[in-house]
Amino acid sequence: MPHQNGNEMTKFKNYAQGKWVEGDGNGTTLFNAITGEEIGTASSSGLDFGEMMNYARTVGGPALRKMTFQERGLMLKALAMHLIGIKKKFYALSAQTGATKIDSWIDIEGGIGNLFANASLRRQFNDAPFYVDGEYAPMSKEGTFIGHHIMVPKQGVAIHINAFNFPIWGMLEKIAVNFMAGVPAIVKPGTVTSYLTELMVKEIVDAKILPEGALQLICGSARGILDHVESQDVVTFTGSASTGKMLKAHPRLIEEAVPFNMEADSLNASILGTDAVPGTDEFDLFIKEVQKEMTVKAGQKCTAIRRIIVPENLVEDVQIALGKRLAKTIIGDPSVEGVRMGALAGAEQREDLKEKVQQLAKTQEIVYGSIDDFEVSGADKNKGAFCSPILFLNSDPFNNTDCHNIEAFGPVSTIMPYKNLSEAIELANMGKGSLVCSIVTNDDKIAQEFVMGAAPMHGRILVLNAACAKLTCFYFSFPTAIPVGPFQTHFSWPCPTPSRNSA
Numbered sequence: 413m414p415h416q417n418g419n420e421m422t423k424f425k426n427y428a429q430g431k432w433v434e435g436d437g438n439g440t441t442l443f444n445a446i447t448g449e450e451i452g453t454a455s456s457s458g459l460d461f462g463e464m465m466n467y468a469r470t471v472g473g474p475a476l477r478k479m480t481f482q483e484r485g486l487m488l489k490a491l492a493m494h495l496i497g498i499k500k501k502f503y504a505l506s507a508q509t510g511a512t513k514i515d516s517w518i519d520i521e522g523g524i525g526n527l528f529a530n531a532s533l534r535r536q537f538n539d540a541p542f543y544v545d546g547e548y549a550p551m552s553k554e555g556t557f558i559g560h561h562i563m564v565p566k567q568g569v570a571i572h573i574n575a576f577n578f579p580i581w582g583m584l585e586k587i588a589v590n591f592m593a594g595v596p597a598i599v600k601p602g603t604v605t606s607y608l609t610e611l612m613v614k615e616i617v618d619a620k621i622l623p624e625g626a627l628q629l630i631c632g633s634a635r636g637i638l639d640h641v642e643s644q645d646v647v648t649f650t651g652s653a654s655t656g657k658m659l660k661a662h663p664r665l666i667e668e669a670v671p672f673n674m675e676a677d678s679l680n681a682s683i684l685g686t687d688a689v690p691g692t693d694e695f696d697l698f699i700k701e702v703q704k705e706m707t708v709k710a711g712q713k714c715t716a717i718r719r720i721i722v723p724e725n726l727v728e729d730v731q732i733a734l735g736k737r738l739a740k741t742i743i744g745d746p747s748v749e750g751v752r753m754g755a756l757a758g759a760e761q762r763e764d765l766k767e768k769v770q771q772l773a774k775t776q777e778i779v780y781g782s783i784d785d786f787e788v789s790g791a792d793k794n795k796g797a798f799c800s801p802i803l804f805l806n807s808d809p810f811n812n813t814d815c816h817n818i819e820a821f822g823p824v825s826t827i828m829p830y831k832n833l834s835e836a837i838e839l840a841n842m843g844k845g846s847l848v849c850s851i852v853t854n855d856d857k858i859a860q861e862f863v864m865g866a867a868p869m870h871g872r873i874l875v876l877n878a879a880c881a882k883l884t885c886f887y888f889s890f891p892t893a894i895p896v897g898p899f900q901t902h903f904s905w906p907c908p909t910p911s912r913n914s915a
Contacts, residue, residue: 422452424610427617427629428459429467435459435632440603445510445755446745448795454603456632462640464598464628468569469644472596472625477565479623480541484592485534491621492527498615499524502580502608509579509605510755510797512746515709523581530588541565541594565594568644571637573659575650576602576757577712577821579609586648587627595646598628598637602651604758606631638662641670648673650714677819679843681719683836683862685853690729693878698852699730701876702825703737706801707753711823712761715848718819721839724829731805731827735780738801744789745796751789756797756822768820769802775814776806776826799823809839816842833858837865850874 423439425432439455476484499520506516537543545561552558570590574582579601587597601609613629616622630637641647641664649656653676659665660672682702688694705717722730744751756762769783786793786800801823806815809828816839830836840849840862849870851862854877863873 421450424452424454424607424631426456426459426631427613427627428464429628430471430624432614433459439632442604442607443758443797444508445758445797446508446791448759448792448797451508452607454606454631456630456634459630459632461630461634461637464630465569465571465637465640465642465645467625468596468598468628469567470625472623472627473565473567473569473594475623476591476594476596476626477541477567479594480539481534481537481543481592482539484594485531485537487621488527488531488588488591491616491619492524492531494619494621495524495527495612495615496521501615502612505608505611506580507746507754509608509757510710510746512751512754515746515754518709519578519580523578523584526581526585526588530592533592566644566646568595568642568646570595570597570646570648571600571634571641572597573600573634573647573649573651574602574609575714576604576761577709577714579605580612582650583609583612590646591622591626596626596628598630600630600634600637602757603632604760638664641665641668643668643670646671646673648675650675653677675714675847677821678714678845678847679718679816679819680715680846681721681840681843681849682717683830683840683849683851684720684722684726684730685851685855685858686723686833687855687858688852689726690733692854693881694852694854694876695729695733697876697878697881699733699737701850701852702734703741706738706803706823706825707741710753710756710799711801711825712756712821716825717850718825719815719839719843720825720827721830721836722827724831727805727827727829731779731803734803734827738780738803741801742789743786743798743800745791748790753801753823755791756799758797761821762797762799765799765820765822765824768818769824771818772804772814772820772824772826775812776804779803779805779827781823803827809842810835813842816844833861834865837862840866841869843869845869846871848872848874850876852876854878 423434435455436458439453543563548558548560572586656674656676743753746754780803781800804826806828815826859875
């Protein structure tokens with residue numbers, strides 16, 4: 413647990429070249445998102461990123477590449493079993509990030525679930541360190557000359573630059589993939605919540621389940637690390653589109669042709685079918701799920717619903733019903749009975765959210781919530797990073813298009829009307845490519861037409877009705893990840909969410 417001894421503040425450490433290292437200097441001050449109290453500092457000053465990457469390539473990489481798929485899979489399973497057995501250690505610290513118990517459950521146990529899911533992939537492979545891909549291709553009539561593809565691990569390191577919203581899931585979902593593929597990792601979590609990642613990495617290191625050099629951690633800034641990448645390396649990024657584009661254009665990545673996997677801002681949509689009128693199970697389900705997606709993790713999920721697309725004759729019904737459900741959401745300290753939404757990760761995230769809300773308010777109307785006027789239970793809203801759910805109404809979403817371009821990363825969403833299904837599809841696609849969208853309908857024709865029109869612009873589409881709701885209620889979207897060759901970190905849509913919006 414982070415704490416302050418006298419006048420000395422805790423310094424969160426980096427794990428580099430097999431050692432725990434404090435960064436030089438004062439570093440970045442980290443805060444309890446609920447109380448606003450300082451809990452420590454994080455710094456990477458003094459670390460040699462080039463040497464860290466060399467260590468991963470020369471120590472971690474060879475050890476992992478010698479292992480077979482069965483050995484790697486059993487290693488992941490052992491790690492998952494170890495972490496699930498000590499999961500309580502992570503919950504108390506997770507609360508300091510502003511997370512409720514359900515938020516922490518998604519992050520902690522959802523992240524560990526990724527280890528289990530990837531461990532199970534070993535059943536698809538032989539007990540060998542390489543993978544034989546497909547059938548051989550005969551290249552001579554007599555069969556004396558053939559061709560066959562094999563996939564072997566890359567000989568570099570996977571650099572994972574993660575977001576602040578899921579400090580455990582963000583790490584585990586990615587390292588599970590590259591460990592299964594035989595590639596070591598250097599993890600850079602979002603600094604504001606890196607203290608939770610540090611705690612888990614300490615437990616992983618102490619367990620001695622991974623080979624030395626397989627995992628390293630940078631809690632402070634990783635500025636400059638891309639200067640050292642080589643052609644066998646892989647970089648993944650989760651965060652803002654602007655930062656991602658800047659990193660993707662790094663000259664070293666281009667020069668060395670380094671694979672760069674970016675998951676950035678996503679203006680996910682949920683569509684209410686014309687058949688799902690008030691009084692139907694589907695209407696009630698839609699309202700419940702939108703409210704949940706707005707408030708779980710205080711809206712800080714990459715799959716959260718940002719755009720609520722409904723038939724124009726049902727806009728008022730949706731606005732009233734959703735407003736009533738949001739009004740029952742108690743904001744505050746997650747340890748207080750009845751609190752259902754915690755805080756944002758920090759003051760910086762709160763200020764960024766306010767700025768985005770103000771931008772959106774120029775072209776649409778707030779119909780529920782306030783950026784400043786709201787109540788908090790068990791905490792001081794001026795000290796913690798709290799915010800109210802904000803519901804916008806955009807009556808003309810084809811002309812007032814800020815809602816399709818600006819993501820307020822928090823409990824913020826916009827209701828917008830459509831006249832027919834073609835308009836609903838067009839509005840959904842105006843997000844310019846989203847991780848996920850959902851349509852709530854009990855009409856198969858509506859569902860089919862929507863999916864065919866929206867599929868090119870979405871990573872996943874969930875068709876939801878009352879009949880399948882029980883089966884999708886706690887569905888986890890684990891990465892459908894198998895090592896792809898030459899083996900590199902690959903995952904389809906690595907977004908933490910147990911909600912029905914994310915199947």
